[in-house]
Amino acid sequence: MSKRRPLVAGNWKMNGTRAEAAALVDGIKNGVSSASKAEVAVCPPFILVPLVAERLAGSAVVWGGQNLSVHKSGAYTGEVSGPMLKDYACTYAIVGHSERRTYYGEDDNLVAEKFAAAQSHGLVPILCIGETLAERERGQTEQVVARQLDAVLEKSGISALGSAVIAYEPVWAIGTGKTATPEQAQAVHKFIRDKLAKLDRHIAEGVRILYGGSMKGSNAKELIGQPDIDGGLIGGASLQAEEFLTICRAAD
Numbered sequence: 482m483s484k485r486r487p488l489v490a491g492n493w494k495m496n497g498t499r500a501e502a503a504a505l506v507d508g509i510k511n512g513v514s515s516a517s518k519a520e521v522a523v524c525p526p527f528i529l530v531p532l533v534a535e536r537l538a539g540s541a542v543v544w545g546g547q548n549l550s551v552h553k554s555g556a557y558t559g560e561v562s563g564p565m566l567k568d569y570a571c572t573y574a575i576v577g578h579s580e581r582r583t584y585y586g587e588d589d590n591l592v593a594e595k596f597a598a599a600q601s602h603g604l605v606p607i608l609c610i611g612e613t614l615a616e617r618e619r620g621q622t623e624q625v626v627a628r629q630l631d632a633v634l635e636k637s638g639i640s641a642l643g644s645a646v647i648a649y650e651p652v653w654a655i656g657t658g659k660t661a662t663p664e665q666a667q668a669v670h671k672f673i674r675d676k677l678a679k680l681d682r683h684i685a686e687g688v689r690i691l692y693g694g695s696m697k698g699s700n701a702k703e704l705i706g707q708p709d710i711d712g713g714l715i716g717g718a719s720l721q722a723e724e725f726l727t728i729c730r731a732a733d
């Protein structure tokens with residue numbers, strides 16, 4: 482396993498009542514010790530961030546938002562800004578999730594702006610990139626992830642990757658139960674790291690690249706055991722404390 486500290490981040494997507502969120506974070510918190518090697522994070526829907534922040538304060542688990550506005554305040558109905566997330570002590574902000582790209586029209590440039598906005602407000606962006614099934618079948622996986630990365634590199638520069646996390650999430654593996662094989666995932670993770678290494682070897686070696694897409698307790702160890710896979714961004718399996726904790730232990 483690599484020398485980078487593994488990160489296991491739960492992306493709850495649009496799930497959870499207050500009662501469900503409270504039970505879930507309490508279950509996670511009780512299962513994660515401050516001695517654990519892996520860092521553990523949860524990213525609830527915005528409306529649950531205050532509840533999660535209150536219950537996790539002082540614990541070994543950190544939290545973040547699933548998205549953020551590029552603006553810091555003003556007449557942007559329905560949006561939530563970086564300073565608002567920071568006000569609730571968020572560590573992370575997910576940017577460029579494939580569901581944002583697909584359903585809400587977020588293109589590479591907007592994602593790059595969100596990445597920069599997160600960093601400018603002291604949040605660590607978790608930049609999601611990944612190809613669709615059609616793109617993979619056309620042999621375009623590397624081209625797509627390179628393009629998605631380039632938008633961020635052009636706007637923020639390679640040094641910005643020194644305080645960011647990348648999540649490789651093949652769209653065809655998200656919520657489908659179809660996980661990329663450890664070999665498939667490792668190949669793309671290595672491609673990403675090699676691409677960054679051409680710009681700055683030190684940054685490339687330090688940046689954590691998470692895998693996301695139907696990761697669960699039963700496949701986490703093999704995936705995270707790959708040399709360039711530094712943890713996971715977990716959707717469905719992050720909604721059950723025990724399943725999520727199994728992944729956290731696999732990363733430890």
Ligand code: 13P
Nearest residue numbers: 492655656694695716717
């Ligand atoms: P699933 O784990 O449900 O496939 O979701 C992955 C994901 O999109 C995490 O951001």
